[in-house]
Amino acid sequence: MAWRPDGGVWMMMTITIISFVQAEDSYRFFDFRVTYGNVSVNIDVPPTRVILINEKFPGPELDLVTNDNLIINVHNDLDEPFLLSWNGLHLKRNSYQDGVYGTTCPIPPGKNYTYAFNLGDQTGSFFYFPSLGVQKAAGGFGAIRILSRPGIPVPFPQPAGDFTLLVGDWYSGQDYKNITARLDGGRMIPRPYSVLINGNGNTGSRSTSLTVDKGKTYRFRISNVGVELSINVEILGHMLKLVEVEGTYTIQSMYTSLDIHVGQSLSVLVTMDQPPQNYSIVVATRFTHTISEKALILQYSNTKSKKSKFVPIREPDNEIDFSIKQARSIKTNLTAFRQNAEGSYHYGRIKISRTLILESSGGVVNKKQRYAINGVSFVPADTPLKLADYFKIKGVFKEGSIPDKPGRARIRLETAVMGVHHKDFLEIVFQNRELFVQTYHLDGYNFWVVGIGNRWSTWSHASRREYNLRNAISRSTTQVYPKSWTAVYVALDNVGMWNFRSEFWARQYLGQQFYFRVYSPANSTDEYPLPKNALLCGRASNRHRRDFIP
Template sequence: MAWWPDGGFLMMMMTIISFVQAEDSNRFFDLRVTYGNVSVTKYVPPTRVILINGKFPGPELYLVTNDNLIINVHNDLDEPFLLSWNGLHLKRNSYQDGVYGTTCPIPPGKNYTYAFHLEDQIGSFFYFPSLAVQKAAGGFGAIRILSRPGTPVPFPQPAGDFTILIGDWYTGEDHKDLKARLDGGRMIPRPYSVLINGNEDTASTSLTVDKGKTYRFRISNVGLQLSLNFEILGHMLKLVEVEGTYTIQTKFTSLDIHVGQSYSVLVTMDQPPQNYSIVVGTRFTDSRSTNRIILHYSNSKSSKFVPNRQPDNDIDFSIKQARSIKTNLTASRQRQDAQGSYHYGRIKISRTLILESSAGVVNRKQRYAINGVSFVPADTPLKLADYFKIKGVFKVGSIPDKPGRAGIRLETAVMGVHHKDFLEIVFQNREKYVQTYHLDGYNFWVVGIGNRWSTWSHASRRDYNLRDAISRSTTQVYPKSWTAIYVAFDNVGMWNFRSEFWARQYLGQQFYFRVHSPANSSRDEYPLPKNALLCGRASNRHRRDFIP
């Protein structure tokens, strides 16, 4: 589509904005997606990466609670492209989620304009390319959502605010080669290295701080597979926010940040003036990698620094840390669930799901599954098929609520949920690897994390945190253990649930929740946008009237 086609786009935006209050602000972004050669390290030749506005990582998006976002994305790649918004709550608007189950890809040489509203959301998030294995080539960037002026924040204004994107990286390997391996039925190897803000060779990179002042660090794991540990040697990390939720302010020497997760910490510069290492290292792997940048005190007269160290692989320590992360119930302007605010422990459970991952070979190709179902993308985005009532694209209920004993089958898996259902979901991990799962469009309460070598049972509920469990959109499940969450399905739409281990996601470890309201009202779900791209079996369909 063109930028202003006969005023149609402007009319569409005015209609969308009419859904929200007139005093809410509108923010416009223009993002151009290109390839570029970037040296992430001096040890290998420049690598082809995906740039956003010529940058790797892409530009950080600075937003404010209740903003209306209009984001025009130009695709100058030689392949289709989509951006998705990790952790953002697109209320009543899964059409703008930016995953293939809801949104047609942007063709090469074309553009698409996302339009959505940030409803009572603050915190640290990121955007990323959701198609194929493009995430392995970059295309990601940070998102920072600030509170409205005058809204109390549960800590003093820091002297500075740093964003740090960390992640594993396939140095020297093109994302198309990785995709070809997966399409050929072979699993890709583990990533080779760790990047900090798009750089593997960061020993000469430094952040300058003043002694005695406190700074905020926003850290997101934008990688493809590995859990990472973040530490500033000699300094304590005071955790204050996790994926849009203010936390009880607990101090840690280091933080485990699993793939897809985001954290904010406050750090006070209370050490003797010199250089200190900010260390990022892999966790729970046999082959260990670390990277570091330098924290430089402005009044330091010494060029020496406290060197990095290798994080250990203590899973019990990590479990204890995860259980200690809780919601700050006294903080103002927290997102409150419509079905009972923070009294989530008193809400009647509508249904219990037990989700278990598995791996196997199907038709001589490696596949991964949840409850025995390995997801296969349809020829038409599921949300469009649902809107146009196109039969044969997917079937609601094509994935069971609990794991069975049968092998893996291929299916375009969709699980039906009624609007306002309140579900208990248990992730059972029988493998030796840490797993991480994400649910688009929602936060959920992490009410229970099992010990090592434990299996969930009804008796496990006795140890649930039903008062101040952390609310987030991405959770880890430790090896030979389980994690339990509560989620209020109050956001109508088609929402992606996936493994954040990206190769597993690509090979089937995902499905969609169809959250349905029989009212068919714009108060529950926004209509199909007038500028929506149509593809697959929806290509020749006509949009119904756009009803505000």
């Protein structure tokens, strides 16, 4: 017997889960089996070993509704540990289910673990992915779409269809374990070779075509599930109406194409208002010297043409300035804003409790390449930090081991944890002194992107005059442009141990991450207790769970 997130009870017998709930409860049950498979994602390269979920690449899409309770049983049939994380989902008071090593023990080979959590009051487009090592470079990801409950207004008419595009860079022909070994040896990995659309890298493949009807409007949910590169998406001949970003409804602006940075999700409405023929959905890498580009066929149902319209790769033309302008134009639709986990939308009137200035860096430590935030390169502990905190195991991590601002000291290795208080209101400034776009993500939270600097700018207190304190976009993943800065506000209303990381996955693996310990003295009521089915490992292996709080 185990406890539900809301305090009720559900029963589990090995892998069979029996639910005892009232009729009005909405429970969704999923069974995931994780295996290896060899998939040829590009015609011109040999099959690559990938991670499959239920024999699918990408994995099954989770079609959900606001306030659903999820019970997801994951069977690990790999030859190594495995974890799933839920990119962008707000697991309220429940970091035990976050699916990253700092909070959860990995699922051993041949074993299973059942995630159980409530979606709460969220809707939108997200994805799940494997969080251990660089398994993300081998697949194991899938889309999550959360619809509003019936009767809750949505700020646009019901579309004729709802398509998902999982896009991202891909290391064609390279086994992810070879990539891991290279990183472990202290060397960086080369740039990804190609781009995939829903697991396919074959340009114009009929197996990846989408059929639409002239005159109708469709919703496209797009997530960048890659490991490093920003992606630009364009539907040739059609305008993209942005309507949602990571669960936040946006002002409905029109774009010819949209930049989606690694780890980000959004959705657009597209009206099929062109002459009936085949068009191309073009997906291309951004901000790189060598551009990789793939296309998927958009086929009007009444066309007789068998060819798709495809244009050559576009030459970069001030693409950083273009992208900055586009990013600043993305704002929250206040008429559609709902009271959510972050409370009132009057974020511009809340007093700042603490300002963090976070800056990335790289260097060689002990003859190996490492990356850091504020001079600290994260080293995973032998025990998940959340379990060490729960069982009061000393010596696993040191709170306060990462400073609030960058210094001039050399990179040091540390299991970095920043202590913050429940209900604090943070200003976080990401300062990028490097020459490429960076992307950062905070689990368990959305933040308001209040400011994005111009190129060759450094944040200062005067930069606050440029902040958008009215309708800044609320999201969980933000980009930081080269030689620039991005500022966000975040209300710390979610108690737990939450991962903050670079979405450039090789850098994350080599230390560019840390954890926020959001602490409340009244943790018995502000946070769910340790699940009774929680896996225990490391120095927590032989510990006994304390009684649950009713």
